[in-house]
Amino acid sequence: MLVEFLAERGLELSDEKTVITHIDDGFDFLGFNIRKFKGVLLTQPSKKCVKKFLDGIRYTIDSNKSCKQETLIRLLNPKITGWANYYRCGASSKTFQRVDDQIFRKLWQWAKRRHPKKGKPWVLKKYFHHYKNRNWRFLVVLNKNGKEDIFPLKLAFETKIMRHKKIVSEANPFDREWKEYFEERMTYKMLISLKGRKSLLYMWNKQERKCPICGQEITAETQWNVREKKVSGQTVRYLVHDKCYKQNR
Ligand SMILES: [Zn+2]
Incomplete structure (x- = not known):
């Protein structure tokens, strides 16, 4: 409730320190810095x-x-x-x-x-x-x-x-070769939208900040991604290390 109330007003509860940060000031999430600049949401590698x-x-x-x-x-x-x-x-x-x-x-x-x-x-x-x-x-x-x-x-x-040129000329969501690329785009989409970031934080915490494959922590220093899995007809999303996902495919 509080989170939603704040989100509507451009405010967020920072997950780690539970200090209130304004989205204009930005915050760091798994190696990205996210902030609003002149009304536009920017994601950057954190300093x-x-x-x-x-x-x-x-x-x-x-x-x-x-x-x-x-x-x-x-x-x-x-x-x-x-x-x-x-x-x-x-x-x-x-x-x-x-x-x-x-x-x-x-x-x-x-x-x-x-x-x-x-x-x-x-x-x-x-x-x-x-x-x-x-x-x-x-x-x-x-x-x-x-x-x-x-x-x-x-x-x-x-x-x-x-990468940008490839996206424009070759990307096709129905092409198997590009499946992985669009999965990464999903991560990006989640990262830039307020709702998406909240569900990322939710997933991260629900998994106790750990990768379900290796059991090690997912941090800013490890490459991670959002993946999907069908569990009895329902799509479940989860965070996973890139490396672990590729090894277990
Ligand atoms: Zn892992």
């Missing part, structure tokens, strides 16, 4: 999660000071793509660009340190190249059976744009 992601990237770069450029790209790419995929629906392009910019700065530092006696233009030319309408992409040219193969560091921004 804490962006920082944690970048800390992890910096750590990987710092712990691989002398490895081959190709190796570093192989280490970083799955991290960048994984993170960007998790947030592709919720985050603005600005967040993705900012993240890419921070990674670039760190890699530039990494590259300069390897060649203290060389000038900046030399270092730049060795590690960064023009690729797909962008300057200074961190990439290597591999030689596969006499054929040149460009292997670039992934951009978070690129992941977002690519």
